[in-house]
Amino acid sequence: MPELPEVETTRRGIEPHIQNQIIDRVILRETRLRWPISEQVAGLAGRRIIAVTRRGKYLLMQLDQGHLIWHLGMSGSMRILPQSAAAQSHEHVEIKLGNGLSLKFRDPRRFGALLYSEQDPLQHRLLSNLGPEPLENSFTSEYLYRCCRSRKAAIKLVIMNSQIVVGIGNIYASEALFQAGIRPARAARRISKPRCARLVDSIREILASAIDQGGTTLQDFTQADGNPGYFTQSLQVYGNKDSCHHCGTRIKHLLQGQRSSYYCPLCQS
DNA sequence: ATAATAACCTGAGGGC
DNA sequence: TGCCCTCAGGTTATTA
Numbered sequence: 214m215p216e217l218p219e220v221e222t223t224r225r226g227i228e229p230h231i232q233n234q235i236i237d238r239v240i241l242r243e244t245r246l247r248w249p250i251s252e253q254v255a256g257l258a259g260r261r262i263i264a265v266t267r268r269g270k271y272l273l274m275q276l277d278q279g280h281l282i283w284h285l286g287m288s289g290s291m292r293i294l295p296q297s298a299a300a301q302s303h304e305h306v307e308i309k310l311g312n313g314l315s316l317k318f319r320d321p322r323r324f325g326a327l328l329y330s331e332q333d334p335l336q337h338r339l340l341s342n343l344g345p346e347p348l349e350n351s352f353t354s355e356y357l358y359r360c361c362r363s364r365k366a367a368i369k370l371v372i373m374n375s376q377i378v379v380g381i382g383n384i385y386a387s388e389a390l391f392q393a394g395i396r397p398a399r400a401a402r403r404i405s406k407p408r409c410a411r412l413v414d415s416i417r418e419i420l421a422s423a424i425d426q427g428g429t430t431l432q433d434f435t436q437a438d439g440n441p442g443y444f445t446q447s448l449q450v451y452g453n454k455d456s457c458h459h460c461g462t463r464i465k466h467l468l469q470g471q472r473s474s475y476y477c478p479l480c481q482s
Numbered sequence: 483a484t485a486a487t488a489a490c491c492t493g494a495g496g497g498c
Numbered sequence: 499t500g501c502c503c504t505c506a507g508g509t510t511a512t513t514a
Contacts, residue, residue, distance in 0.1 A: 216507055247490075247509080270508075287508055288492075303492080322491045324508060339509090366485065375509080382507050431507065432494075451507095470486080473505085487513075497503085 215285040217347070217380025218423035219434050219442060220270050223291050226437025227316060228265045230293045231274075235311040236260050243305040247286060247326040250306070254281070254329050262310075269343050269379030273334050280334045286324030288433040292317050321433065344378045347416050352378055354410035361401035361409060368404060369397035370470055372416065381416060383472050384429055384451045389415040391450045396481045397474040398467065422447065450475040 215223070236257050244250040257276065264275040272291075274281040285291075296315045300307065306318040306327060318327070330337055345351040360377050361368070369386050371377055381389065390397050392415040395408060404412070423429060428442030431452070435441060450457075453464045457477040467474050 219507065245491095284508080286491090287506070289507095320491095321493065322506090322508095324491065326509095364484075370485090373508095384507055429507070434507070471488090472508095485514085487511105489511080490509095492506100494506085495504090498501090 215270065215289060215428070215434055216382035216385050216423075217267075217270060218385070218420055218444065219428035220267055220272060220285060220380075221424050222428040222436055222442060223285070224265055224267045224272055227291055227293055230312070230314055230437075231262050231308075231310060231316055232265060234262050234314075236262065236276075237309040237311055240307040240309070241305070242300065242307070243303075243323070246305065246320065246323050247284070248328065250327050251329050254306075254327060257281075257329075268335060268340055269346070269375055270382075271334075271340060278331075280330045280332075282326070282328040282330055282334050282337060282339070283318070284326040286320055286322060286326065288322040289318065289320035289325035290433055290435050291437055292319070292435065292439060293437050319433075342376055344374075344376050347378050347380055347420055352413065352417075354406065354413045357413055358404075358406050358409040361404055364401040366401055367398045367469055368395060368401045368412075369474055371401045372412070373470075373472075378416075380420065384431075384448070385416070385419055385423065387451045387475050388449060389419045391476060391481060392419060394481050396478075397469060397476050399482075450477060 238258050239255050241250055241255050261277040262274055266273045272283040293314050294317055296309055303321040304317050304319045308316040372381050373386050393412040423444040426444040427436050429444040430441035450464055453475055456463055460479050462477055462479040464475050465478050
């Protein structure tokens with residue numbers, strides 16, 4: 214579920230409630246996530262949360278000693294609730310804070326992850342090979358063009374590859390390609406420099422706009438306050454089984470790498 | 483190195 | 499109602 218905008222929305226939602234708070238207690242109700250949660254995590258009572266940052270789709274919590282590395286997987290979400298609130302189903306982790314609130318992690322499909330690291334999390338094996346942040350200046354059209362030139366893979370697969378650029382998942386890949394007028398199955402090496410530039414702009418605009426609207430809610434995702442994300446109503450092609458909002462042509466659907474892609478055969482080439 | 487595929491899970495929704 | 503099938507915001511590991 215969560216792509217960069219949903220993770221960033223989550224980060225912004227939880228940060229004001231957990232920054233500088235002491236961890237009173239960690240409750241692990243289910244440790245079988247993507248990787249088993251280390252028993253070290255249960256022993257973090259007494260630590261202080263210094264900062265909450267994001268790298269790609271990873272949420273990073275800097276403690277006064279050590280770091281927590283979170284991933285929301287396909288169905289993960291976080292909420293801030295009073296400690297009196299009853300646990301929901303699939304609420305695998307609860308972190309009770311000194312201010313009387315709890316950070317709760319819910320993840321029905323358990324593709325998410327919670328890792329503890331004593332070292333700089335950016336050096337962790339899962340994060341050390343990630344590509345640039347799409348909303349930062351290091352993600353340029355020259356860079357993307359260079360990545361594309363050698364690849365015959367479909368452009369949608371290329372922009373969803375986190376080693377090339379982080380944060381773009383199945384929804385926003387379709388949306389950005391629609392806005393850029395590029396078909397998702399087009400071979401990356403067949404895309405001109407100007408069209409790469411347009412794609413970079415589209416990716417930036419779509420992601421920034423989605424963050425502004427609190428992300429996209431289809432099923433599981435909620436903001437940290439429980440509200441849905443409102444970018445859902447801005448989606449142009451993803452999940453569109455009818456006609457193009459721009460020209461009225463019937464939206465086409467195809468499978469790429471076992472994922473659904475949507476595009477307008479007239480607006481996109 | 484790049485590309486294609488299977489695998490990890492639960493739940494919702496459609497067809498019969 | 500219930501069963502069976504397909505599909506769902508991701509990523510890694512394994513094969514060609």
